[in-house]
Amino acid sequence: MILETLSSLGGWAWVVVGVVLLALELVVPGGVLVWLGVAGIVTGLASLFQPIGLPFQFLLFGGLSLVLIAGWLRYQKGRTVPTDRPYLNRRADQLMGQVATLDEAIVNGSGRLGLGDTIWRIAGPDLPAGHRVRIIGAEGATLRVEPVDAG
Template sequence: MQILDFLFSYGPWAWIIAGLVLLALELVVPGGFLLWLGIAGIVTGLAAMVQPLTLPMQWGLFGVLSLVAIFAWLRFTRSRPQVNDRPYLNRRADRLIGREAVLEDPIAGGYGRLMLEDTVWRVAGPDLPAGTRVKVVGAEGTVLQIEAV
């Protein structure tokens, strides 16, 4: 009941204040959606100042503006390509696909070890003797899939 009393006593300013509070909350609790609710509240307050609206119409305008703003933002952000200067940052094994190396230890039973760059990797592939030149053709987690060159 206090919310309705607040809305009736301050009219359009209540929407503007609520919008500003939502914008301030966005700074504390980031997530993106409070930003659009705050903007919708401010626009609703400005619309109520320009054209007198009943309370149900104000709530309806606020709801429609909120939904439109959130859905438009989600559509915009999901359609943008993800630009990354380090596409293999947390996928070191994928970065090694296509590299060639020489086996120091033989592969027996389908698994072995291979030294690439500064790391010893577990490798899976056909049984091969030490000294065989191999190529990395895939990765499953931290196990490199190899084949003889």
């Protein structure tokens, strides 16, 4: 029954489906429905200007959908969006290269270091309290440190 209705409406059914998919993209954003809608409209226009059988219409719609979505995903993957806050949600990366003074000694390769309003776990060679260290890396929430030479 649905296929009979689609074939009786011809290409207009595809155009309507395409417009509905484009409208749904406004409600459910994500980028995929746009390309399904475009594929539907192109399929409808193709079947309006050139008589195409219903199986080929579905094949054209499916193929166009896959090509358009794959192309969009490939374009998005290679695109980087510049930001004015590159270290947002990467607090440990903000601290790389900073020099600080140990509040507590590093014992058995681990200790704690206060930076700003946060106390960080640190890992590095055993050092006494008051020694200066440089942050050289991070492993999760633990900062890797090395001693800073006094000279």
